[in-house]
Amino acid sequence: MSVRPEGAPIWADAMFPDLEAAKNFYGELLGWTFDEGQEEFGYYTQARSGGKRVGALAPQMPGMENIPAAWNLYLATSDVDAAVTRIKNAGGTLAAEPMQVADFGKMVTAQDPAGIFFSLWQPGTHSGFEKAGEPGSFAWAEVTTRDTAKTDGFFEAVFPYEVKKMVDEHVDFNVWQLEGKPQLGRFKMTEDFPPTVPSYINLYFAVDNCDEAVAKIAKLGGKLHFGPMDSPFGRFAAVADQQGAAFTVIDMSTTEGEMPDLS
Template identity: 40%
Template sequence: MEMTSYPAGTPSWVDIGVPDMEAAIAFYGALFGWTFTEPAEETGGYRQALLGDKSIAGFGPQMNPGPPFWATYFATDSVEATAEKVAAAGGQMVMGPMDILDIGRMAVFVDDTGAFFSVWQAGTHPGAGLVNEPGALAWNELDTRNADEAKAFYGAVFGWASRTSESPMMTYTEWQLGERTIGGMLHMGPQFPPEMPNSWLVYFAVEDTDAAIAKVGELGGKVLMPPMDIEAGRFAVVADSAGAPFAVIALADALTG
């Protein structure tokens, strides 16, 4: 699905800071068929991953120590207004607000449970130009041990409602904005490693989940959670060659039609 704009409060972009840019673009280019823009000096060497001529995701040099991770950005009409809501809800701003040329305005926050997220006020760049197709962004999920606090926080900041379902395997919440389901939340129980932090997980669509995780292994990544079939499709959680976690999902036909 091609995208030219995003309503406020919906996921609009993802990016990653990488310790080795050439290794990262080799890994993701081979896995998803992405090509990459040339690094721009005025944006600190930031590059965009493309499918055809559509922007998919961003890559920049890693700025902070620690394991690399994929960042989720939510669209906003005003970074400053969102920052006020974040502070009122118990979160903190850790970077920004800042203008990125005429491309847009951004800030990075941490919610009141320790999960990082970003917001994007679009200028000339609205966000991902393609979603829900192989090689493109498909889903954004908060993995947390503090579900009740997260419901209150994101409801206050973005106006999300939540719908929670339970199964023998997991408790899962769908985030809703108006009539639209815009993301999810996995309630992490004792079966999850205690060192796994509260964080946003990015899902990319693939044609075949099993083939994708085999390719991840060939490219130097690893499987963190083996393939599982759910209503939305067949997914797995993997790590790239630098250790950054993300998920791949072969979407059910109803979600791609």
């Protein structure tokens, strides 16, 4: 795939208490196959769909046993160190210092002032997603926040996003564009979210049939949080896997309603 612009989604991964259980879950749900994880890289295990890289699963590292399983989104950058300076200047914090990952690339994990974790990836030999926007792969992500002022101010200072606001009195939703193309959504959390749910980035994975995917998730021990629901973007449902990692499945071929206006 071509080089992604600064701030575009480029990769996704998740750490789990039980790596084998996670492989079984996502393998059956999304049809993923898995590379052999190497000990020198902490058994970080790349997932593939149709032979193409679509994400990765990993076991929790020592000392992280009390951290819930969660999906993590990586945003593209051409210079991690320069991006770190922007993150700090915008009020963000680092989970750890930037790290070179062999010749694959360079990364850092950070947190915005509203508490949202995300990562940056400066590609080396690993260019990120080889497949996206198709069943079995990453389709979309929404920065889901309780504090829009902090989140908007941060992300829009760190990345060159063009901001488009959805014209809808019932929802506070922005679209962040790069080079005129939508890259991420920004959704304000409502009272429908339990107070224990922190601000986070919600990853969408494309499926052939949303209802069938929801039924499979239940069979595999996962949980349905919301939906399925029709929209102009596709039929979707918010779910969690059997280890508690939240995400959304979407059938982008089944749409209903007119596309919303953006201002």
